[in-house]
Amino acid sequence: MTSALPIPTTLDAVPAAVEAALEVFFGRAVPVAADVDPQVGEAGEVVRDFVLQGGKRVRPVFAYAGWLAGLSSSGRELPATGPDSPGAQDALRVAASLELVQACALIHDDIIDRSDTRRGRPTVHRVFERRHIDDGWAGDAAHHGAAAAILLGDLALAWADDMVHGHHPGDATVPGETAPRPLPASVGRVWSSMRTEVLGGQYLDIVNEAGGDESVDAAYRVMRFKTAAYTVARPLELGATLASAPASLIGDLRSIGHDLGVAFQLRDDLLGVFGDPDRTGKPSGDDLVAGKRTALLAVGLARAGERDPALAERLRAAVGRPLTEDEVRTARSILTDVGAVDEIETQISGLLTSALATLGAADMSEPVRTELGAFAHRIAHRTT
C-alpha cells in the first residue's frame, strides 16, 4: 500500500525523497514489530535508524536514473512528475527498497568482517554486545550481539522485499491508500538476480579469503558481483526495466553499470587504505587490518612479488591483523612505490571514460544523460 510521496525531478533530489519513502515504510513496519513485544519494536527502531542515519543512497540514485533514462529513451515523453504519478511512485519505492537490501548486507558483512565501526558509529552487533554487557546478562555477550544482528539483518532483507512489492507488515489498511501496482515479472527477474549475485559475491569473497586466493582474477570476480552488478548495473537495469526501456538501452546501462561499478569499488579499495578516517568513518588502513582481498592489494602483491619476493612478504605481513600507524604507513608506501596505486587510478579513469562514452551514445535524453554523467564523476572520484 502506498501513499503519494514527493517525486524527485533531479538525481540530486533522490536521496531526500528516498529517505521520505523509507520513513513512511518504517512508520508502518516498526509498530508491527512493537506489537510482538516492545523490545522487538526497539529492535525495529535500530534497523530504521541504521538505514536513515547514513549512507550515500548510491543504489537508489542509480535505480531512479535508470528509470528516468528508460522513460526518456526512443523519443518518449519525460514522465509526469506530479505526486499523483503512479509510475514515479513505483520507481521511488523500488529505488528506496534497495537501501533495505543494503542494510542487511552491511549488518551481516560487519558480523562476518568483525568490524567495530560503520559510518563512525558502533556496528549493530557491537551495539547489542555492549547492551548485553551493560545489562549484566548471562552468556557470551559477543555471541548475543552477533545473534541479534543476524536477526535484524534478516528483518531488513524481509522488509526490502515487502517494500519493493509495495507491501508492509500489519493487517490494517490505511484510508486513502491505493493498492500497490504489482511489479512486472521483468522487474522481478532483475531484483531476484541482483540479490542472488550480491550474496554469491559475498560468499565468494569469504571463500577466497579463507582459501588464501590473493590473485588479481579472484579480486575482480568478487568485485564484479559483490559490487559492480549490485551497486550500479542491476539498479540501473531495475529502473530502466520498470520504465519498459528498449533492450538496446538496457544493454548500454549494463555496460555503463559494470564500468562504473568496478570504478566505484576500486575507489573504495583506495579509500580503505588511504582514506581519511574523519571522512570515511572507518579507522586508518581499515581494509588492511580487516584482511580484505581487494584488487588494490592483489595488484600490489603481484607487483611487489615481481620486484622482490621479500617486499611482497612485507606487504602480506600487514594484512589481517591490528596495525600501528607506522605499519599502515609502510604498507601504503609499498603499494604506492610498486605502482599499484597508479595502476588502480589509471583503471578508474579508463572505466569512467568508457562509461561516459557509452552514456554519450545511449538512447536517452537530457537532462538525465548529463545528470548521470555528473553522478558518475562523483562516484569515481569521491573521498568518502
Place this chain on the structure above:
Amino acid sequence: MTSALPIPTTLDAVPAAVEAALEVFFGRAVPVAADVDPQVGEAGEVVRDFVLQGGKRVRPVFAYAGWLAGLSSSGRELPATGPDSPGAQDALRVAASLELVQACALIHDDIIDRSDTRRGRPTVHRVFERRHIDDGWAGDAAHHGAAAAILLGDLALAWADDMVHGHHPGDATVPGETAPRPLPASVGRVWSSMRTEVLGGQYLDIVNEAGGDESVDAAYRVMRFKTAAYTVARPLELGATLASAPASLIGDLRSIGHDLGVAFQLRDDLLGVFGDPDRTGKPSGDDLVAGKRTALLAVGLARAGERDPALAERLRAAVGRPLTEDEVRTARSILTDVGAVDEIETQISGLLTSALATLGAADMSEPVRTELGAFAHRIAHRTT
C-alpha cells in the same frame, strides 16, 4: 515464471507436490548462483539439499489447506485441480516458498543456538567449519562456518521472496512458461506480517534467554509469534486469503492456527526433552543442553519452585550446558514429578479440542474439513 506442476488433491499429497515445485525453482536458481562462480553454485546446492532432504512440510500443508478451505467456503465450487489451473499453481508455489523461509530460519537459528546437528545431519555452519578445517584454510574455522551459514540463510530468504512472487534469478525466459500472476496485496500483507512476526519472535527469544526471563508468560509470548503465527495461523491465512476467503473464515482459521500452533510448539518442547533421538534427529535432552526457554521448562521451574526452591535450582542447573545421560534423566524426572509434563499434555489436549471445535463450525466443506482435522491430530501427537 512458472511451469505447470502436478496439483495435489489431498493434504497428504502436498509434501511431494511442494518438493516438486521446489525442485523446479532450484533448477532455475542454482545455475544462476553457479554463474557467479562454481563455488557459489555448490553453496546453492547446499541450500537446495538442506530444503529437499528433510522436513515435515508442515507450513506448506497448512497454507494449502487454507487455500482449499477458502475455496470450499460459502458454497463455492471446489477448485479445478487440473495441471492447467492457475489458482492451484499459485497456491502450490506460495505454499512451497514457506519452506525457503523456514530454511533461513533454521540455518540462522542453528548458528544462534550453536547447534551441531539438524535432522540427524551436521548443521550448515558446522559443514562449512568442517570444510575449512579439512582444506587447511587460514583463520578461524568456526567463524568461517558461521559467516557462510549467514550468507546461505540470506540466500534462502531472498529465494523465498522470489518464489512466492513467481520470480527467479536469471535473465532468460523459458519457452512455454507463462508470466506469474501477481500476488494480491491482501496476500502480500499476510506474507509480510508473517516474516516480521517470526523474526520478532526469534529476537524476543534470544533477548529473554540472555536476560534470564524464565517466566511462563515470556515463553508463551515467544511461542505465539515464533511458532504459532508463523507455523500454522499465518500459513492458513495465506492460503485462505489467496482463495479470497470470507473474513469470517479467516478469523476462524486464525483461531484454529493459534491453538494448533501453540499445541505444535508444546509437543516440540516435550520432544526436545523426552524425544527419541533416533526419531527426532536431535541428541537426547537437546533443548535442556541448548538452554531453550520453553514453556515446559518455565512451567517446570515454576512448579518446582512452589514445592521446594532447591528442586527448582537442581532443574535450573541442568539447563544450558552439556549433560550426561544421568543428568538428563534427573531433569526429566523433576519435570515429570512436579506435574509439568502432565500440565503440558493437558494443554495440548485442550488446544486440540478447541481447534477442532472451531474447525467443526467453520465455513468450509468436505473433504478439507476432515483432512485438516486429521492433520491437526497428527501435529499435536507427533513423535518426530
